[in-house]
Amino acid sequence: MYNKSVAELSRDLESGNVSSVELTRDFLDRIKSEDTKYNSFITVSEEQALADAKAADEQRATGNATVWTGVPFAHKDLFCTEGVATTAGSKMLANFVPPYDGTVTANFRQAGAVCLGKTNMDEFAMGSSNESSFFGAVTNPWGLSNDQKRVPGGSSGGSAAAVAARLVPAATATDTGGSIRQPAALCGITGLKPTYGRVSRYGIISFASSLEQGGTMARTAEDNALMLNIMAGFDPKDSTCVDRAVPDYTATLNEPLKGLKIGLPKEYFSDQLSPAMEEQVRNAVKEYEALGATVKEVSLPNARLAVAAYYVIAPAEASANLARYDGVRFGYRCENPKDLDDLYTRTRAEGFGPEVKRRILVGTYALSAGYYDAYFLKAQKVRRLIQQDFINAFKEVDVLMSPVSPSPAFVQGEKSSDPVNMYLEDIFTIAANLAGVPAMSVPAGFVDGLPVGLQIIGDYFDEARLLNAAHQFQQVTDWHQALPR
Numbered sequence: 001m002y003n004k005s006v007a008e009l010s011r012d013l014e015s016g017n018v019s020s021v022e023l024t025r026d027f028l029d030r031i032k033s034e035d036t037k038y039n040s041f042i043t044v045s046e047e048q049a050l051a052d053a054k055a056a057d058e059q060r061a062t063g064n065a066t067v068w069t070g071v072p073f074a075h076k077d078l079f080c081t082e083g084v085a086t087t088a089g090s091k092m093l094a095n096f097v098p099p100y101d102g103t104v105t106a107n108f109r110q111a112g113a114v115c116l117g118k119t120n121m122d123e124f125a126m127g128s129s130n131e132s133s134f135f136g137a138v139t140n141p142w143g144l145s146n147d148q149k150r151v152p153g154g155s156s157g158g159s160a161a162a163v164a165a166r167l168v169p170a171a172t173a174t175d176t177g178g179s180i181r182q183p184a185a186l187c188g189i190t191g192l193k194p195t196y197g198r199v200s201r202y203g204i205i206s207f208a209s210s211l212e213q214g215g216t217m218a219r220t221a222e223d224n225a226l227m228l229n230i231m232a233g234f235d236p237k238d239s240t241c242v243d244r245a246v247p248d249y250t251a252t253l254n255e256p257l258k259g260l261k262i263g264l265p266k267e268y269f270s271d272q273l274s275p276a277m278e279e280q281v282r283n284a285v286k287e288y289e290a291l292g293a294t295v296k297e298v299s300l301p302n303a304r305l306a307v308a309a310y311y312v313i314a315p316a317e318a319s320a321n322l323a324r325y326d327g328v329r330f331g332y333r334c335e336n337p338k339d340l341d342d343l344y345t346r347t348r349a350e351g352f353g354p355e356v357k358r359r360i361l362v363g364t365y366a367l368s369a370g371y372y373d374a375y376f377l378k379a380q381k382v383r384r385l386i387q388q389d390f391i392n393a394f395k396e397v398d399v400l401m402s403p404v405s406p407s408p409a410f411v412q413g414e415k416s417s418d419p420v421n422m423y424l425e426d427i428f429t430i431a432a433n434l435a436g437v438p439a440m441s442v443p444a445g446f447v448d449g450l451p452v453g454l455q456i457i458g459d460y461f462d463e464a465r466l467l468n469a470a471h472q473f474q475q476v477t478d479w480h481q482a483l484p485r
C-alpha cells in the first residue's frame with residue numbers, strides 16, 4: 001500500500017478495495033513506527049485526519065467523490081491550517097495555531113484529501129539542508145545503511161523525506177530559491193515549482209514574497225499533476241496570483257515527445273558540477289533523444305550572478321516580512337519584558353535562530369538608505385537581465401535541462417559552519433525563481449548510491465509541458481520507483 005501512488009490509491013478507494021479510514025490508519029501507523037528515523041513530521045494530526053477520512057468515506061458513498069477524496073497527504077509546515085499548529089520550523093511560531101486555512105490548504109480540504117500532518121522544514125524556509133529547523137534536523141532516507149546520516153536538502157526536506165520514505169504519497173512544499181527541487185533531487189522524488197503567480201500564496205507564511213511559490217512533491221509526475229490540478233488558480237486574496245485558465249495537467253501527460261526542443265544551458269554544466277553527476281544528467285538527456293527530442297546548447301549569460309542577486313533580494317524581503325514577529329500580536333513572547341524595547345529585542349533574539357538572524361541583518365543592511373542603490377537596486381537590475389536570458393532561451397527551445405544540485409545529499413553538519421557553501425547548493429535552481437519560470441526535479445539516476453535529479457525548466461505557465469516531459473521519461477525509466485536503502 002505504501003508504495004502506491006496517489007493515482008493508484010485513488011483507484012483503490014473508488015473500487016472499494018480500501019476505505020479512507022483504513023488507508024489513513026495504515027499511514028499513521030507507519031509514520032509512528034518509521035519517522036523516529038527521519039524526523040520528517042513536526043505535527044501529526046491523527047484525530048483530525050481520522051475524522052476527515054471518515055467524512056471522505058461518507059462523501060464517496062454518496063457518489064460525489066473527486067480524485068482526492070480520502071487520499072492521505074501532508075502539508076509543509078509553512079501552509080496555514082486552521083486549528084493545527086503551523087510553525088514554519090521556528091521557535092517564534094512553535095505555539096501558533098492559525099485561526100484560518102490558507103487557499104492551498106482550503107483547496108485540498110475541498111477536494112476531500114486527508115492531511116496527516118505538517119512536515120519539518122528549515123526555519124522560515126531558509127536553508128538547503130533542513131538543519132536550521134527548531135524541531136531538529138531531518139534525516140534523508142537514502143544512505144542510512146552507511147551509518148552516516150545525510151541531509152534531505154531544504155527547505156522542504158521534511159516533505160521530501162516523508163514522500164521518499166513512503167510515509168505519505170504526496171506533500172505540499174514551497175520553493176523560493178530551490179526549496180522544492182533540491183530536496184526532491186536529494187531524496188529521489190519528483191517535485192515541481194510552478195510559475196510565480198500560478199498558485200496562491202495566501203496563507204503561506206512569507207519569507208521572500210517576490211520569489212516564493214507553493215508547489216508539489218510526490219514520487220511520480222502524474223501525482224504532481226494531480227496536485228497542481230487542485231492547487232493552481234486565481235485567488236483574489238493574493239494580489240500576485242495570476243488570473244489565467246487552469247488546464248487539466250493530467251490531460252497532456254501522454255503526448256509523445258517527438259520534436260521537443262531541449263536546450264542545455266552551458267553555464268549549468270560548469271566545473272562546479274561533479275563529473276559523476278554530469279554523467280547521470282547527460283544520460284537522462286540521451287533518453288529524451290531516444291524519445292524523439294532534439295538537443296542543443298544554449299546560454300544563460302547572467303546565470304552566474306543569480307546566487308549573488310538572490311542573497312540580496314531574498315534577505316531584503318525577509319527582513320521586511322519577518323518584522324511582524326515582535327511579541328505583541330502572536331507568536332513567541334519573551335518572559336517579563338522590562339519595557340517595549342526589551343520586549344521587541346529579547347523576543348526576536350530568543351525566537352529566531354542564527355540563519356534567520358543572519359538574513360534579517362543582511363537584508364536590513366541592503367535596504368538601508370546609504371546602501372540601497374549599491375545592493376538592492378543593483379540586484380534588481382541583475383534580476384531583470386536573468387529574466388531576459390530565459391525569455392531569449394525560450395525563443396529557441398521548449399524546455400531547458402540541467403542538474404538540480406552540484407552534488408548528491410551531503411553528510412549532516414558538513415556545511416553548517418559555512419553559509420556561502422550552503423548557499424551554493426542552489427547555484428542551478430535560483431535563476432528560475434528570479435525569473436519566475438516553472439521548474440521541476442525528476443529522479444534521473446544515482447551517484448554513490450544517492451539519488452540525482454534532472455532539472456527541467458519551462459517557459460511561463462508551461463507546467464503542462466514539464467509534467468508531460470517528466471511523465472514520458474518515467475514511462476521508460478524507473479529511478480522514481482527506487483526504494484531508499
Ligand SMILES: NC(=O)C[C@H](N)C(=O)O
Pocket residue numbers: 125126127128154155174175176177178179180314426
Ligand atoms: N527557500 C529556499 O528556496 C531555499 C534556499 N536554499 C534558501 O535558503 O533561501
